[in-house]
Amino acid sequence: MAYQVNGATIEHDEEGYILTLSDWSKELADVIAETEEIDMNEEHWEVVNFLREYYEEYQIAPAVRVLIKSIKKSLGPEKGNNKYMYELFPYGPAKQACKIAGLPKPTGCV
Amino acid sequence: MENDAKRFLYVNRKAPYGTIYALESLEVVLIGAAFEQNVSLAFLDDGVFQLTKGQDTQGIGVKNFSPTYRALGDYDVNKLYVEKESLEERGLSVDDLQEITYEDEDDDWEEKPSINIVSRSEMADIMANQDVVLSF
Amino acid sequence: MSTLHTVNKSPFSTQSLVSCLGHAKDGDTVLLIEDGVYGAISQSGISDAISARATEVNLCVLQPDLEARGVDAAKVVEGVNLVDYSGFVELAAKHSLTQAWL
Amino acid sequence: MKFGVVISEGPYTHQASDSAFNFVKAAIANGHEVPRIFFYHDGVNVGTRLSVPPQDERNIQKQWTEIADENCIDLVICIAAAQRRGMLDENEANRQGKDANNIAEGFRISGLGQLIEMGIQSDRLITFGD
Numbered sequence: 444m445a446y447q448v449n450g451a452t453i454e455h456d457e458e459g460y461i462l463t464l465s466d467w468s469k470e471l472a473d474v475i476a477e478t479e480e481i482d483m484n485e486e487h488w489e490v491v492n493f494l495r496e497y498y499e500e501y502q503i504a505p506a507v508r509v510l511i512k513s514i515k516k517s518l519g520p521e522k523g524n525n526k527y528m529y530e531l532f533p534y535g536p537a538k539q540a541c542k543i544a545g546l547p548k549p550t551g552c553v
Numbered sequence: 554m555e556n557d558a559k560r561f562l563y564v565n566r567k568a569p570y571g572t573i574y575a576l577e578s579l580e581v582v583l584i585g586a587a588f589e590q591n592v593s594l595a596f597l598d599d600g601v602f603q604l605t606k607g608q609d610t611q612g613i614g615v616k617n618f619s620p621t622y623r624a625l626g627d628y629d630v631n632k633l634y635v636e637k638e639s640l641e642e643r644g645l646s647v648d649d650l651q652e653i654t655y656e657d658e659d660d661d662w663e664e665k666p667s668i669n670i671v672s673r674s675e676m677a678d679i680m681a682n683q684d685v686v687l688s689f
Numbered sequence: 690m691s692t693l694h695t696v697n698k699s700p701f702s703t704q705s706l707v708s709c710l711g712h713a714k715d716g717d718t719v720l721l722i723e724d725g726v727y728g729a730i731s732q733s734g735i736s737d738a739i740s741a742r743a744t745e746v747n748l749c750v751l752q753p754d755l756e757a758r759g760v761d762a763a764k765v766v767e768g769v770n771l772v773d774y775s776g777f778v779e780l781a782a783k784h785s786l787t788q789a790w791l
Numbered sequence: 792m793k794f795g796v797v798i799s800e801g802p803y804t805h806q807a808s809d810s811a812f813n814f815v816k817a818a819i820a821n822g823h824e825v826p827r828i829f830f831y832h833d834g835v836n837v838g839t840r841l842s843v844p845p846q847d848e849r850n851i852q853k854q855w856t857e858i859a860d861e862n863c864i865d866l867v868i869c870i871a872a873a874q875r876r877g878m879l880d881e882n883e884a885n886r887q888g889k890d891a892n893n894i895a896e897g898f899r900i901s902g903l904g905q906l907i908e909m910g911i912q913s914d915r916l917i918t919f920g921d
Contacts, residue, residue, distance in 0.1 A: 456888065457886060457887060457888040458886070483686065497624075499625075500620060500624075501620050502617065502618055502621050503583070503621050503624060505624070505627065506586075506628070508587070509624075509627045509628055512627065513627060514636060559910065559911055561907075561910060563790070565791075566705075566708070566790070566791070566919065573832065574832065577832055577871075577872060580871055580903065581831075581903050581906065581907075584903040584904060584907070585903070586765055587904070588904070588907045588908070588911065590910075590911065597708065598704055598708050612836040618918070673711055674711065676712060676715070677711075677712040677714060680692070680788060681690060681692060681714050681717075681786070682690070683786060684786070684790075685910040685911075685916050686692075686786060686787070686788040686916075687797070687906075687910070687916070687918065688788060688789040688790065688791050688918050688920065689791070689799075695917075697806075697810070697920075697921070702856045722810060723807075723810060734900070753813070754810075773817075774816070774817035775817045775820070775821055777814060777817065778794075778814060778817045778821050781794070781814075781818075781914065781915050781917055782792050782823065782914075786915075787867065787915055787916065787917045787918075789917070789918040789920060791799075791834075791918070791920045791921055
């Protein structure tokens, strides 16, 4: 199973998460988003970029409530809320946005 | 904090990387944070090595999870107790630890330190004053 | 409020018992289990430290673990009590908190 | 009284699981309840149905499956720890695209939240590890 990006083959798992995190690129994000039936616009990118920065700094993908709280702080309350997030990523910001951002699959712990 | 919240203490007495306990302890803390209990973390004995700054794992090919401690504030985990005697016995001081902070909701989101250095007898008091102790 | 502390390491290989005794409060119980039972042997390098705490802290050793390792009950430090698993359970029930020194 | 039990070491290498088993047996014999046992770290390996110990040794997995069945104990294996160590039930095997599963009868895989919940719901929480 793999994504095709600019002639390169990027392997992913059963659920579409890439296997090698360093394979990620903006072009790949667009391809993953397409398979998720998401048309990436500026708002989507805001969240994806936020997630990548969070991961870069703390080495974890934030829990959804932490993501929403942090977005609220940096982008304002009209974006830092559940409704807005689920409008952008209907199948869940943790799952879909992390997948597009090329972060590890959440272990689904709770 | 809800009134029926229990006091949970995570006791960390092991160094990172040699074994997985430190990492998997941190994973419990991050997941457990969703339950809105009254959470504290204790670092004593070799557990104090978990919080040292300057960890670089590139040479051993293992993920460096020390930056993740700095995310604890986002998870509303902001009581990290580090035992002074344990630091001293290992030739460490608070300056050898990374800075970990949280934003205090009750004080106009002021940034405050999460790490509290406590004496052994204060640590004993903290341990005794819990509902649940999880040891790693 | 009091605590049952369990120690499962030999004091000759790790600091767990020393650290536990350094944090246990008066009225707590410290129960030695598994390899921790070696900490109960009298006239060892650590037995003085053990008996020094035996007045404020209830020191116990798990008899089945002691027997498994061939440690004669007569060699146990004076003031350390022998308990079986049923006694272990009742100690856990009696104290409001349990802490494992792993 | 309700006891919650954490087992954080694998079978056979460490005594942790045996100590926990003896404790749980005694607790039940003394009229206490043990609603759940949570397996973490290498403790998740206790739940494999593929181990074949020599006939003159105790079968740790079977001991747990039997005592759980007789006393309605919820044997929970942590999913995050299990994934690292190759412990999978049928659902997880399908989800991860793996060709086998190995969870023994009576055990189930679930999240770390079950550990916290056990801490909240038990009167006492006791850990057996190394």
